[in-house]
Every structure is written in structure tokens, then in C-alpha cells.
Amino acid sequence: MDTIAFLVAPEGVEQIELTEPWKAVKQAGGTPRLISTSPGRIQAFNHLDKGDTFAVDATLPEVSVEDFDGLVLPGGVANPDFLRTVPAAVSFVRGFFDAGKPVAAICHAPWTLIEADAVRGRTVTSWPSLKTDLRNAGATWQDREVIICTSGPNTLVTSRKPDDLKAFDQAAVDAFS
Template sequence: MRIAFLVAPEGVEQVELTDPWQAAVDAGHEPVLVSTEPGEIQAFNHLDKADTFRVDEVVGEVSAESFGGLVLPGGVANPDFLRTDDKAVAFVKDFFEQGRPVAAICHAPWTLVEADVVRGRVLTSWPSLATDLRNAGATWVDEQVKICDHGPNKLVTSRKPDDLKAFCETFVDVFAQEAG
């Protein structure tokens, strides 16, 4: 299965990109780095610059139809940038409209709020997003990983880098079931 990893040109939390990416590879999937601009993205280790990664596809030139699922890594700046990009928001919303599975960790649900796809869903995130998610119609829970299947697709969410092992195991399993 081709899995889109949507990130901004800079600001993604590196471990929240690389660990899920490796989990997808290990499960036999094809991860594809999608961003709003071609070239490379700049990852961060919290507030410090980390590695750069080559962009495979550009938002606006691809659609959810080309992928079996979507992973949204976190980092504070990453989803904050994505939610201001109309094409990125439309790309995310397209996965929900097509009923394809989505996984989001840490601050990534901010992009889901902007896409207006959390209403009536139960999810988790970095705690500072709880009010934003509630205001957007979601139920926020403080759990390591949460699977919500209320709606047209399954949504897997986690709170933080410490939850990555559970997040990766869960989204890989859910994506495999959905591909089944």
C-alpha cells in the first residue's frame, strides 16, 4: 500500500516522521513524502534543526486516490503551517471523503481541525490541542493511542513521541485491515 506522509517544508518533529516511516517500510508498505513545495523538507528535534528529507510528491499534484492511507506527523510548526495551506487541507479532507485510514500524532490533529473532519470523533493529541479539538466537535481523551471508527474511515491518533511504539503498531495494523 502507498502511504502518504504529509509534512510542511519545515517544522516536522523528525522522530514522528522517521519512526512511522520505518514502521510502514517494515510492514511492506511504500511511504511517500508529500509536501507543499518540491525539494527537501527540514525536520526538527523539538526546536533544533535535524535532518532534511527529499519530497516525493507535491500537494495539489496528487490526490488521496493515489494512496491507501495518510500519516500526519507532528511537531508544533508542521501542522500549524499545513492548516494554512488550502491544498494541504483539501488533501487531508479527501482521505476522509474517500474513506481511507488516517493516522495523526502529537500536534498533527490541528490539520484535522482545519479540514473539519473531527466532529463526532474521539481522538487524542498533545494535551494543548484538547480545547481546539473539543471546540471543533471532537471528544478528546488522554490515551496513548486511540482508534476512532466513527465516520467514513478509521482514524488513529497518539499524544507524543513517547507513544510512537504503540502508534506505529496500531496504524500499521489498522491500515493493513483497511487494505484487506
């Protein structure tokens, strides 16, 4: 595992869904990089309350899929809801599938996967409120702690919520290794 992109919106990422996978990647010897749509710092949240801010390493126009070995999409409701409206973000996500590189998405993050047309024919999990959206996009949705789907062009790791982070982090690190 080398360099892993963490794609987040300028505001609204669930802090623990950013920081715990970030630590797992670092502990496994990888280099996480925070990618966003705007330079500067992003604002994380602890559910609905503002959390810490984090420095952006690069913006979407400054990077390409070829720069990374995998992608993490943290959740939070606002984060993927914003990213799915940004064509460059959707294209960046889609690029990992086209390149056959592993992707890990937790909680509400599969909303961005739907917009990138990356769940059709895949088995996934998510925060329960996304179940119908994912099924309508052609996925098989299951209520499980973590799902590792290898039935497509790449390994796709999905998980439901912060309580599942230990399993999510291990599955993501394994996929990136």
C-alpha cells in the first residue's frame, strides 16, 4: 500500500469516519492524502456538531486517479451529498473503478458511488436510509457490518456506521494492501 486518497467536501464529513481510517492506513504503512474540492481546511463534524478542521493536501484539479493506490470515502450526511453534485468529484470516484483500484465507502458515502454509477451489480451496505437509493441504482443492499465486494472491476468495501469502523478499517487496509 502506498498512497490512499481521502475525498471529502469542504464541510460536513463525519470526523471519526475520516480520522479512524486515516490512522489505519498510516499504521499499515500507507500515506493518506486529504483531497477536496477547495484548498485550505475542511470542517469535520461529530454528527451535527462542528468538530476539528483538517488541512487539505490537494484539490481535485491538482490530482489524478493515477496518483493513488486506493480511495476512501468517509460519510456524514452533508459530505457525500455535496460531492455527488460536483462533476469533478464524481469523475474522480468513477476513475478508481475504471482503473480497477480499491474503494472503501462508509455510512452515507455510497451516495457518491451511486452518482458515479459504480454500484450496479455490486453487493453493498450503508447507513440504512440509503438502502432504496442503492437498490434503485442496481446494487444488492445488505444490512451487514462490512461488505467486501469483488464482483466488479475492483474491490469495493462498504460499511454502515461509526460502530463498524474497526471492521471497515481492517477490510479497507486489506483491500489496499
